[in-house]
Amino acid sequence: MDFVITTEMQAEIGVESAASRYEVTTTGIRAFARGVGYEDPVYYDREAAATAGYEQLPAPPGYLGTPVYLPGSTDPVFSVPQGSGPRPRYGLTRVLDGGTEAIYERPLHAGETLSVTDRLVDLKLRQSRSLGTMLIVSREATYRDQAGEIVVRERSHYIFYES
């Protein structure tokens, strides 16, 4: 496949998205903890959390809240605001996850509402023996609390390719 990074694609780098709302809830924390397979009661039970020194259920590492689902403007597959997530673009149809990093300024816990903006950080082409030309899309999301303070930055790398 003859895939190139166009100037139009390059121009999207650094453009900040509109803010969207993410909620860190007790139910969201429990659902994530079950999905991962945690057996630690601190992520499920308020009393166990209190015994461990938390006023609210703490968010497990990597769980940054659940984006509020808005029909029509949330991606129905990836549950993130459209345009921000791993939905393949640029005429490519296949996606794999390349990597994730979260950098916290402080711990997150149930009861928080976060305002999240997202931007494209980098586009790179790589050749893979099995997948052919791969476009590596790097994004960074910034999570702010109600006071406007940055709580977490999350970097994501997605691999787009064509079958």
Added chain:
Amino acid sequence: MANIARCEVGDELPALVKQPDREQLVKYAAGSGDFNPLHYDPDFPQAQEIGANLVHGRFKYAALGQLVSDWLGHQGFVRRISASYRGMDRLGEAITCRGRVVAIGRERGRRVVLLALWTENAEGRRTTEGTAEVVCEP
């Protein structure tokens, strides 16, 4: 549970084995919001091309988070965690999450522990490489 205040460079975290089946990955999809059928639908075209449903990369990232959390036992805060997905893990196959203390520093009187993290598949190949930084309670 380890005593984090006394951990030393070279210490290994107790390994955590995951063997996510379809049900577990459906639960992970619900908990994370990632409903990409690649991870649970055998008829999904990309899964057919690859020959398997794949474990979510972020399931492995979150499992490495659990490895750190279980070891830490709430004696500190995971300030940074990263994972790079180097190899595909297929639904139903064993994934062993491992970690090692690689550096220990101090910041404003608190111990900061740097961990190397990785997952190994059944053949012992590393399919995820990551790091974490943990700030210990004073």
